[in-house]
Amino acid sequence: MTSADWDNQLLVRMRSGEEAAFVELYRKLQPSIYRFALHMTGSRSVAEDVTQETFLALIGDDFGYLPERGTLAGYLFGVARKLVLRYLERMQNGPERGFDSAESGRQERTPAASFSDPVAGLIEREGLEELRRAVVSLPRRYREVVVLCDLQEIDYADAASLLGCPVGTVRSRLHRARALLLDKLQRREPRYRVRSLTAAGSLI
Amino acid sequence: MNCDRFRKQLSEFGALDVPGDALAHLGTCAGCAVAYQRQRKLETGLKQLAAAQAEWSAPAYVEAALLERFRSESPRPAPPAPAPQLPFLFRFRIPALLAAGALAAALALLVIARAPQSAHIPEKAVSQVAETEDDSAVDNGFIMLPYFANSGEVANTSEDDVVRVVMPRSALVSLGVPVTDDSTSGSVEAELLLGQGGVPQAVRVLE
Numbered sequence: 007m008t009s010a011d012w013d014n015q016l017l018v019r020m021r022s023g024e025e026a027a028f029v030e031l032y033r034k035l036q037p038s039i040y041r042f043a044l045h046m047t048g049s050r051s052v053a054e055d056v057t058q059e060t061f062l063a064l065i066g067d068d069f070g071y072l073p074e075r076g077t078l079a080g081y082l083f084g085v086a087r088k089l090v091l092r093y094l095e096r097m098q099n100g101p102e103r104g105f106d107s108a109e110s111g112r113q114e115r116t117p118a119a120s121f122s123d124p125v126a127g128l129i130e131r132e133g134l135e136e137l138r139r140a141v142v143s144l145p146r147r148y149r150e151v152v153v154l155c156d157l158q159e160i161d162y163a164d165a166a167s168l169l170g171c172p173v174g175t176v177r178s179r180l181h182r183a184r185a186l187l188l189d190k191l192q193r194r195e196p197r198y199r200v201r202s203l204t205a206a207g208s209l210i
Numbered sequence: 211m212n213c214d215r216f217r218k219q220l221s222e223f224g225a226l227d228v229p230g231d232a233l234a235h236l237g238t239c240a241g242c243a244v245a246y247q248r249q250r251k252l253e254t255g256l257k258q259l260a261a262a263q264a265e266w267s268a269p270a271y272v273e274a275a276l277l278e279r280f281r282s283e284s285p286r287p288a289p290p291a292p293a294p295q296l297p298f299l300f301r302f303r304i305p306a307l308l309a310a311g312a313l314a315a316a317l318a319l320l321v322i323a324r325a326p327q328s329a330h331i332p333e334k335a336v337s338q339v340a341e342t343e344d345d346s347a348v349d350n351g352f353i354m355l356p357y358f359a360n361s362g363e364v365a366n367t368s369e370d371d372v373v374r375v376v377m378p379r380s381a382l383v384s385l386g387v388p389v390t391d392d393s394t395s396g397s398v399e400a401e402l403l404l405g406q407g408g409v410p411q412a413v414r415v416l417e
Contacts, residue, residue: 023284025277032276037267044266057268061276065283134259141259156256157263181221188252 010077017071017078020064032061035079038158039086045153046090048142056093060086076167083168087150094146140190148183155180211235216242225250226257352403352412356386371404374416385413 007015013034019027036057044053063069063085071081141152154165155176162180166173216235220228225246236243379398403412 020284025280025284028280028284029273029277032273036272037265040268041263041266054268054272058272058276062279065276065280134255134262137255137259141256152256156253157260159260177222180224184224184249184252188248191252 010079013078014073017064028065031064031078035082036061038079039082042083042153042158043086043090045138045141045157046146046149047093048139052090052093056086056089059089080164080168087168091146136191137187140187143190144183144186148179148186151176151179152183152187213239213242217245220246220249224253226253351414352401353387353414354412355410372401373404374399374401376400382413382415387413387415 013031016027016031020031039060040053040057043056044050047053047056060082064082071078075081141149141157144152150169151165154160154168155162160168162173162176166176169176211232211234213235216232216239219232220242223229228246233246236246376397376399379396382398382400399416401414401416402410403414405411
C-alpha cells in the first residue's frame with residue numbers, strides 16, 4: 007500500500023468519526039504544511055493559522071478532495087498554499103523581514119559548514135538565519151520553488167504538480183531564485199564580504 | 211565545452227548535480243569556476259537549512275484545538291440505547307414472579323389432569339338423556355350407566371363434561387355395556403358423560 011493509499015484510508019476512517027485516524031493524518035501531514043507556510047510568510051503565528059485552517063477544511067463537510075484527482079497530501083498543500091497566498095496578498099508586497107519565530111534562536115545553534123568564499127563566509131558567520139531571511143524576501147513565485155525544491159526537497163515534477171505549472175518552469179524559476187539569493191546575500195551585508203576578504207589578506 | 215553550455219547545465223541540474231563532463235570546463239575557465247563555487251555553496255547552505263528545519267512542526271496547541279473541533283463536528287456512532295431502568299425491586303422481582311407463575315401453571319395443570327371434570331353437558335345431550343331414561347342407550351350413542359339409570363337424576367351438563375378415556379374392554383362389562391365374546395380383551399377408547407362431582411353418568415364407546 008502506498009503512502010497516498012494509506013492517507014485515503016485514514017481519511018475514510020476519520021470521516022466515520024475515528025479520532026485516532028485524524029490524529030495520525032494530522033501528525034503525518036502537518037509538518038510540511040507548517041514549514042511551507044512558515045518559509046513563505048516568515049511568521050510563525052501565520053504558519054500556525056494556516057496549518058489550523060488547512061486541517062479545519064479537512065474536518066469540514068465541504069472538503070472537496072477527490073482521490074482520483076491527486077493525493078490527499080497534495081490537496082492539503084493546495085489548500086495551505088491558497089491560504090498563504092491570501093495572506094501575502096493582504097500583506098501586498100509580502101514580508102521583508104526575518105522569522106518571528108522561536109525557531110530563529112534555535113537555528114543559530116546549527117553548525118554551519120566551513121566556507122572560504124564571501125558568500126560562504128556570510129552564511130558561516132551569520133548562520134543560516136541570514137539565508138532564511140533572504141529566502142523569505144524573494145518574490146513569491148521564486149520563493150515558492152526554493153521552499154518546495156530546496157527546503158522541502160520535493161522533486162521538480164511534484165513541485166510542478168503542486169504549483170500547477172510545467173516542470174521547465176520550475177527549473178527556470180529555481181535557477182533565477184538561486185541567482186537572486188546570491189545577489190541578495192552579497193548586497194545585503196557587504197561588510198561581511200570585506201571582512202572575509204581582509205581576513206584572507208586579499209585587500210591589504 | 212564552452213561557457214554558455216556549462217552555464218546552461220549549471221542552471222538545469224544545479225551545482226550539486228551538474229554532470230561530470232561539465233565540471234571539466236572549470237579547469238579552463240576561472241569565471242565559470244567562481245560561479246560554480248558560489249552556487250555550490252548556496253545549495254549546500256540551503257540543504258543545511260532544510261536539514262535544520264526538518265523537525266519543525268506546528269505546536270501542540272494547534273493539534274489540541276483541531277482535536278476539540280473534530281470531536282464537536284465529527285459524526286459519532288450512536289451508542290446503543292440503554293435499556294429502560296426498572297426500579298430496584300422490580301429488577302429482582304420479575305424473574306421471581308415469572309418462575310412462580312410457571313410453577314403455579316404447572317401445578318394447576320397437574321390438578322386439572324387429576325381432578326374429575328366439572329359437570330357440564332350439552333343441553334341437547336341432557337334432554338336426550340332425560341327423554342330416554344327408560345332405555346340404557348341414548349341417541350347420541352351414550353349408554354346410561356346402570357347405577358345412574360336407576361337413580362333417575364340427570365344433572366345439567368355441558369359439552370365440557372364429556373371426557374375421553376382409554377379403558378380395558380373388560381371394564382365395560384362391569385359398567386353394563388354389552389360386549390361380544392370375541393372382543394373382551396384389550397383396551398377401548400370411550401367417552402364418559404360426567405355428572406356433578408365428576409361422577410360418570412353414561413359411556414359411549416368410540417370404536
